[in-house]
Amino acid sequence: MALKALDIYKLLPKKNCKECGDPTCLTFAMKLAGGKADVELCPYLDENAKAVLGATTRPPIKLVKLGVGERSFAVGEEFVLYRHDKTFYHPPGLMFAVSDTMSENEISAVTTRVRDETLTRVGADLKFNGTAIVNTSGTVDAYAKAVAAVEKTAGLPEVLVSENPDALAAALVLCGSYRPLIHAATPKNYRAMCVLAKQHGCRLVVKAPTLEALAQLTKDCVAEGVANLVMDLAPATLGDFVSRSTAARQLAITRAMPDLGYPLYLDATTFEDEDAAIALGIVKYASVIVTSPLKSASAKAALTLRQNIYTDPQKPIQMNPGLYRVGTPGKDAPVLMTVNFSLTYFTLQGYLESSRVPCFMLIVDTEGLSVLTSVAAGKLNETIVRDAIKKFGVETEVSHRKLIIPGYASPLSGRIEEATGWKVMVGPRDAAEIGEYLTQEWKP
Numbered sequence: 001m002a003l004k005a006l007d008i009y010k011l012l013p014k015k016n017c018k019e020c021g022d023p024t025c026l027t028f029a030m031k032l033a034g035g036k037a038d039v040e041l042c043p044y045l046d047e048n049a050k051a052v053l054g055a056t057t058r059p060p061i062k063l064v065k066l067g068v069g070e071r072s073f074a075v076g077e078e079f080v081l082y083r084h085d086k087t088f089y090h091p092p093g094l095m096f097a098v099s100d101t102m103s104e105n106e107i108s109a110v111t112t113r114v115r116d117e118t119l120t121r122v123g124a125d126l127k128f129n130g131t132a133i134v135n136t137s138g139t140v141d142a143y144a145k146a147v148a149a150v151e152k153t154a155g156l157p158e159v160l161v162s163e164n165p166d167a168l169a170a171a172l173v174l175c176g177s178y179r180p181l182i183h184a185a186t187p188k189n190y191r192a193m194c195v196l197a198k199q200h201g202c203r204l205v206v207k208a209p210t211l212e213a214l215a216q217l218t219k220d221c222v223a224e225g226v227a228n229l230v231m232d233l234a235p236a237t238l239g240d241f242v243s244r245s246t247a248a249r250q251l252a253i254t255r256a257m258p259d260l261g262y263p264l265y266l267d268a269t270t271f272e273d274e275d276a277a278i279a280l281g282i283v284k285y286a287s288v289i290v291t292s293p294l295k296s297a298s299a300k301a302a303l304t305l306r307q308n309i310y311t312d313p314q315k316p317i318q319m320n321p322g323l324y325r326v327g328t329p330g331k332d333a334p335v336l337m338t339v340n341f342s343l344t345y346f347t348l349q350g351y352l353e354s355s356r357v358p359c360f361m362l363i364v365d366t367e368g369l370s371v372l373t374s375v376a377a378g379k380l381n382e383t384i385v386r387d388a389i390k391k392f393g394v395e396t397e398v399s400h401r402k403l404i405i406p407g408y409a410s411p412l413s414g415r416i417e418e419a420t421g422w423k424v425m426v427g428p429r430d431a432a433e434i435g436e437y438l439t440q441e442w443k444p
């Protein structure tokens with residue numbers, strides 16, 4: 001059972017020395033209670049206290065980092081079963097599979113796609129994460145060649161999938177410093193796999209068909225000195241995956257079986273309905289999902305679903321405040337101010353584009369709240385608008401001094417005029433009417 005901050009505080013040395021990086025022991029205790037700090041950071045805790053605190057305060061699902069450099073990503077460190085209870089923190093890595101029976105050109109084409117393909121959605125660039133290189137041939141040479149072809153194209157995170165320790169050893173010589181994820185240690189071969197993982201500082205997938213066997217296997221690998229683990233449930237069906245992934249998450253977050261507290265791996269290519277497998281993997285706790293090189297529609301669906309599931313349900317999706325252009329606006333183009341709630345931005349932008357009136361959108365920071373809510377909460381006010389005009393250089397972009405504000409912000413019109421010196425025009429309440437409004441009302 002998790003300890004409360006005050007209980008944890010009682011066990012701390014209370015030197016307030018800041019060596020843990022926190023200003024006081026109490027703030028460190030609060031972080032520990034939230035699973036956001038590691039007991040190892042306090043050098044004054046004795047082993048007994050570390051054991052007690054460590055067992056109850058470390059995140060129930062271990063954080064595991066995959067790859068190195070710009071495109072590396074972290075998975076795990078999750079706390080809840082249901083997204084609405086808090087949020088899910090680390091989106092799963094989506095890895096395109098390539099096989100060592102493919103030609104070098106084919107492997108390179110898939111890797112290039114992973115490297116370059118981007119879907120821009122609600123202001124975020126969504127990408128696939130890396131490649132899973134499968135030793136289908138079973139031979140050492142073909143596998144080394146396939147890994148070399150991936151390495152030549154991009155320095156992306158990789159999963160090395162092979163049952164042959166010799167093939168993995170040959171591949172790791174080529175890419176070991178990029179810390180690939182090795183798939184997979186089983187009850188039979190885990191010692192050899194742990195030797196490889198330790199030698200190259202790699203993360204290791206453990207694979208077993210039951211939760212009990214997996215828990216034993218993670219314990220065995222930790223005893224061998226490999227603690228950065230990911231678990232493959234080896235599901236035979238999608239139903240099997242959902243029931244076992246849910247049970248594993250529940251047993252880990254309640255700390256009933258802490259040996260199951262590792263991120264999950266899912267090979268979606270083994271299922272007839274791969275799209276369904278990817279969707280279930282994203283929703284039901286998979287942290288590394290291997291897919292075939294997906295067709296465009298499936299790729300967009302996977303990236304979109306992942307973005308939606310891994311946004312914080314308590315925080316509205318926000319646009320970055322700034323001055324945005326619609327078309328190629330000139331010095332006499334209208335300036336429309338609105339809030340940085342992404343839905344407001346994209347709705348208005350769509351109507352402005354179809355109006356074919358080139359204009360500027362001045363997006364101000366209301367912490368993602370809508371117009372009506374931000375006016376009521378005082379998050380949209382004359383100071384924010386004045387500061388945004390200055391900060392984003394609106395005065396140098398246009399020769400006039402007229403600002404169109406949303407209809408629901410009309411109570412602020414007088415105060416905005418006073419604070420900015422700009423003439424305020426109150427626009428429509430409904431964004432759908434903006435085209436007609438601009439045609440009739442806009443005269444620079």
Ligand code: SF4
Nearest residue numbers: 015017018020025042
């Ligand atoms: Fe307290 Fe330990 Fe942090 Fe020092 S290092 S402030 S004793 S928790």
